[in-house]
Amino acid sequence: MNLKHLREEVLEANLEIVRRGLVLYTFGNASGFDRSDGLVVIKPSGVPYDELTPSHMVISDLNGKIVEGTLRPSSDLATHLALYRAFEGLGGIVHTHSRYATAWSQAQREIPCLGTTHADYIRGPIPVTAPMPAQDIESEYELNTGNAIIRRFKTLNPLETPAVLVAGHAPFVWGVTPAEAAHMAVVLEEIAHMAFVTFTINADAAALTDTLRDKHFLRKHGANAYYGQN
C-alpha cells in the first residue's frame, strides 16, 4: 500500500464516523497503519472535519516520531501507536465518544453478547479496562491508556474482540483497514444501543449460548467462513 492511498483511507474513515453521527465537534479520531513501511497515518488535532483533506493527515513512525505533516497529530496518537505495536494484524484504529458505547464505558460495565448482531462481529463480551491509577493519568496518559487496553487483552484475542471500552472514557475499536475500523465503530454503537434497550425490557436478559455465539462469529470469521461472497 502506498502512503497516498493510506492518507485517503484514513481521511475517509474520519469522515465516515462523522457521517454516521458518532462524533460531535472533534471528539474522535481514526488512524491507519502500513506494516510494510512501519508508518501510521492519523488525523491532525483539532481541525474541523469539514476542512480536512488528505494532505492534513499526519504521518508518524511507530515510536511517535513525526515523519510528514506540519500539523500536530491527534492527542490520542500514543494510544493508537501502543495498540499497533502490541496487537498483530491491526491496520486501522478508531476512537469515538459515541453516545451508547461511551455510556457503557462510563458505567464501567462490559457489554454481554446478547444477540447474533453482536456475535457476527465479536466473539464474547465487549470488555472494559480497569480504572487507571493516578500515576498513569499524571504522566504519559495517552500511552498508559493504550497500556490499560493491552493489559485487559492479556487473555483475549484482539482479532476476535475488535473493541474495548476504556473505563470512564469511551471506546476504541480496530480492524484490518481504517474502513473496517470505522465500520466496527458504527456497529459497536448499534450493539451498545441494542444492549441498553434489551436490559431496559428485561434486566435479566441472558447472554447467547456459546454455541449460537460461535455459530455466528465463525461463519463470518472462522477458518471455514461461508458468509458473504468470498
Ligand SMILES: [Zn+2]
Ligand atoms: Zn477520547
